[in-house]
Amino acid sequence: MGILHQEPLPLPDLRVTLEDTFLVFPSQETERKSIFLSNIDQVLNFDVQTVHFFPPHPDFPPSVVARKLQNALSEVLVPYSFLAGRLSLNKELGRLEIDCNSAGAGFVVASCQHSLDEIGDLVYPNPAFRQLIVQRLDKLGQHDQPLCIFQVTAFRCGGFAMGISTNHSTFDGLSFKMFLENLAAQAADKPLPIPPFNDRHLLAARSPPRVTFPHPELLKLKLPVGQDQAPPAFDCQEDDLDFQIFRLSSGEISSMKEKAKAGSSATGVKVTGFNVVTAHLWRCKALSCDTGNLDRESTVLYAVDIRQRLVPALPRSYTGNAVLTAYATAACRELEAGPLGRLVEMVAGGAARMTDEYARSAIDWGEMHKGFPRGEFLISSWWRLGFGAVEYPWGKPRYSCPVVYHRKDIILLFPDMDDDGVNVLVALPAKEMELFKTFFHKFLLLEN
The missing domain is CATH 3.30.559.10 (Chloramphenicol acetyltransferase-like domain)
Known part of the structure; x- marks a missing residue:
């Protein structure tokens, strides 16, 4: 741990x-x-x-x-x-x-x-x-x-x-x-x-576009599409950031899932490994900002595959990008006090929100406004993609990973080499990193 x-x-x-x-x-x-x-x-x-x-x-x-x-x-x-x-x-x-x-x-x-x-x-x-x-x-x-x-x-x-x-x-x-x-x-x-x-074209906007939901997770662009400039969202300097890798073993994740199930009052909530890890990291990241304002709202963003959520579903072999950004928002006070099960409910609810109509509305929003995801930070997961399971004539990779750039506003999840655990890359200013570490271990002990 x-x-x-x-x-x-x-x-x-x-x-x-x-x-x-x-x-x-x-x-x-x-x-x-x-x-x-x-x-x-x-x-x-x-x-x-x-x-x-x-x-x-x-x-x-x-x-x-x-x-x-x-x-x-x-x-x-x-x-x-x-x-x-x-x-x-x-x-x-x-x-x-x-x-x-x-x-x-x-x-x-x-x-x-x-x-x-x-x-x-x-x-x-x-x-x-x-x-x-x-x-x-x-x-x-x-x-x-x-x-x-x-x-x-x-x-x-x-x-x-x-x-x-x-x-x-x-x-x-x-x-x-x-x-x-x-x-x-x-x-x-x-x-x-x-x-x-x-x-x-299966993910083309409708004509005319129909934005049928509010999309607080999206930020309008001021630049014309196609212009080669970095997006205004998640545009943090890499300088002066400490970075650490935190490992969660498969056993710890299983214990967190059991704790979340016991602490959830809702029925039908998907208590997955990703949802409990995201809930845990969301709480630690939000509280590590040390603003002293527990009424401050924190928004976590994470990708949701929409292939099977659309009607009709996309072909399994669809080659384009078929992920949209889901979000969950809560006050820091709720994140600090709430049981893990309640936080998992919010993360799972963000993914459940991604129905066919919501996804089409988000795509149509992009047609009308052009924009990028907006939130306090993004969890980018490479955990379950399975690159390391590909069998080449010379065998499977010893390890597969992205080349990372340390960003305060992005937390990366990597697969572990030995079991079904996950490695978490976090980059923060030194003071925030110390707080993050404290919360990471404190809440992990409570959740196991």
Whole structure:
């Protein structure tokens, strides 16, 4: 229970050398067309990087893996033709779209002078892991950057890292996991297990748009859509923040769930691992602000998958972003005094609010106003996405994780390496971090 690491790792520089950089094109000709991006996709024009670590394999040294991945990527770029395209702004409509022009995905071959074991605990959010990702290709112009770039980095021991940078407008977490499964199948010369469904008009706004709910979780934009500036929400400097990882074991989470069930007066509340962890973190984060005003309201934001909440449901293989931001709001006094079960009810209620009509209203709100999520902080969960369960010809990853940027207003949930527990990354100013730690342990003792 508690903090995994308090000191920085001894390897701030992984001494990575880029050996080769090139473009990978679809293995056969694909149709030239424009891909419609939904209002959810529109506001996610930023890159997301993940790193997947693999131990040495006698039959698959890094050079062989790089060739197999290059070939598999070329094959998978046929059904995923938009990944070989480029983002463009349709000036007539004022919307971003993807030009499926077969301009190619990026591919980088690199080497590291350290062994995999020498780079430290893979769960630790080492800023040096950014060296395992290439975000842009310098030889290409600003408007010709690939939407997807792979980097295969060979370690001295024979292990390797597969770093992938994708523009978030292309995938959400679930559809990226399906992409990895399809990529792994192609690398093994097997058919696609989940052929992608690429038509994003299923999440188009209604005509005319109908906003039938208030949406306090959304903030109107003052900038025209497509303009390359950071969103006004969650725009905190990384400087002067302490960061810690807190681990909750599967046993602790189970105890929290039992405590929440016993303390809930509502019927039919979903007491899930995510809901109890979110409720616990919400309370700790809100109270750590130390404003002294217990009447202050705190709003926590978290993503909800809407695939099965829509009528009719989206196809399982839908490739776009199909998540919307749910929220829960309460006064700090209630968060401090309320039993865990009551807080879980509020978190679960935020997700239950996401019906077909609410989701359509939020999408239509985006059509009318353009905007971003608004709240005190966001919980971004990579816990159950299952990237580490993907089976490649060379086996499953030892660990898969995003490359993190420490942000006061975002708390990240990562899977644990050994059991079904969760690792929680928190970044706060030093004084707030001390308070957060105090509340984290205090309430955890009460909840177990």
